[in-house]
Amino acid sequence: MTPAPEHAAPRSLMAQLDTQPRVRAFLERAIASGRASHAYLFLGAPGSGKLDAAWALAQAIICDEGGCGACDACVRVARHTHPDVHYLAPESVTGYLIAQTRDLIDDVALAPIRARSKVYIVDRAEQLKADSANALLKTLEEPPQGVTFILLGTSAETILPTIVSRCQCVPFRMIAPEDAARAVERTCGAPLERCRMAVAVAGSPTRAVAFLKSASRQDARRRMLRAIDALPHADNLDILDAAKELVVAVKAPLDEVKSTQEAVLAENADFLSRGALKQLEDRNKRELNARERSGIMEVLASARSLLRDVLATLEGVPGGIVNEDAADIVERLAHATGPVGALAAVEAVSAAERAIARNVTPQLTFEVMLFDIRKALLCP
Numbered sequence: 514m515t516p517a518p519e520h521a522a523p524r525s526l527m528a529q530l531d532t533q534p535r536v537r538a539f540l541e542r543a544i545a546s547g548r549a550s551h552a553y554l555f556l557g558a559p560g561s562g563k564l565d566a567a568w569a570l571a572q573a574i575i576c577d578e579g580g581c582g583a584c585d586a587c588v589r590v591a592r593h594t595h596p597d598v599h600y601l602a603p604e605s606v607t608g609y610l611i612a613q614t615r616d617l618i619d620d621v622a623l624a625p626i627r628a629r630s631k632v633y634i635v636d637r638a639e640q641l642k643a644d645s646a647n648a649l650l651k652t653l654e655e656p657p658q659g660v661t662f663i664l665l666g667t668s669a670e671t672i673l674p675t676i677v678s679r680c681q682c683v684p685f686r687m688i689a690p691e692d693a694a695r696a697v698e699r700t701c702g703a704p705l706e707r708c709r710m711a712v713a714v715a716g717s718p719t720r721a722v723a724f725l726k727s728a729s730r731q732d733a734r735r736r737m738l739r740a741i742d743a744l745p746h747a748d749n750l751d752i753l754d755a756a757k758e759l760v761v762a763v764k765a766p767l768d769e770v771k772s773t774q775e776a777v778l779a780e781n782a783d784f785l786s787r788g789a790l791k792q793l794e795d796r797n798k799r800e801l802n803a804r805e806r807s808g809i810m811e812v813l814a815s816a817r818s819l820l821r822d823v824l825a826t827l828e829g830v831p832g833g834i835v836n837e838d839a840a841d842i843v844e845r846l847a848h849a850t851g852p853v854g855a856l857a858a859v860e861a862v863s864a865a866e867r868a869i870a871r872n873v874t875p876q877l878t879f880e881v882m883l884f885d886i887r888k889a890l891l892c893p
């Protein structure tokens with residue numbers, strides 16, 4: 514198969530789901546027959562592409578052509594800036610807040626802003642606990658006309674049965690990283706080794722494609738790699754500066770989201786009620802927080818992938834490294850440390866991911882992680 518040229522015609526998100534052909538065929542049939550369910554539950558392990566599929570289905574529902582990939586609505590959904598496609602993730606460490614589900618139920622009752630329908634993507638549905646879930650059940654069973662819910666979870670056993678029974682379950686199979694990389698290659702035509710790196714950093718094929726298109730996200734990764742590269746010779750002030758720079762770099766990709774949000778607010782200021790505007794503003798704030806968090810997770814994944822390459826090099830694992838564009842950094846770090854140090858450095862990244870999940874500030878998380886990685890790399 515010849516790779517698509519760099520500036521190929523835009524493809525719909527559904528067409529990009531070629532790592533999950535059965536799911537894609539199922540969803541395409543449902544859309545084409547006009548008998549799409551009003552509540553889906555996508556089930557699969559992390560990395561199986563559930564979230565990509567959720568955005569693809571949202572695009573197919575919102576677009577008048579069933580997800581052409583090229584119209585204004587499709588572009589907005591692909592950029593996650595369509596005001597009628599809502600993405601939700603738990604806002605507390607213990608799961609969804611009751612206030613979150615209440616806001617959701619209120620929002621469901623409002624008319625769509627741009628499209629004829631609305632889509633709610635509810636990530637990590639296992640974190641809908643009894644109290645917050647119960648409020649949602651009636652809405653989930655009989656949502657207003659034109660509203661579709663897409664819930665995501667790892668397995669039906671971990672989700673409340675009252676939720677599972679109200680949804681159409683769609684199982685996802687696990688995708689091997691190499692298959693994911695090849696899917697990215699087919700979509701954007703980038704060299705396979707860049708696609709491998711993008712999958713390791715971004716986590717799924719669709720996100721990897723977006724990562725390869727985003728100069729600012731790639732810049733954030735490069736800053737993280739440079740910061741780690743410098744660690745064996747960095748003093749404390751260097752580390753504090755590097756952490757500060759990383760926070761700025763992670764926030765840079767949010768500028769586009771912010772300006773789109775402001776444009777949507779301005780367009781709708783005249784005809785939305787004050788309450789509806791307030792809700793839109795609140796949702797924008799949450800969206801920005803979620804985006805910032807996924808940006809942080811992405812630079813942490815970059816750090817993890819680099820340090821794994823160092824470990825693989827030290828242990829002589831066959832098959833080469835993932836970050837081929839940073840082979841010089843991997844080589845330098847492999848010289849500076851041993852397998853024990855590299856392993857401890859990877860553990861410092863895991864600790865940072867846990868800190869972010871506990872709402873520790875990005876600045877402090879990066880500082881602690883870089884100090885810990887330096888300590889790990891320098892230990893004999």
Ligand SMILES: [Zn+2]
Nearest residue numbers: 576581584587
């Ligand atoms: Zn379209």
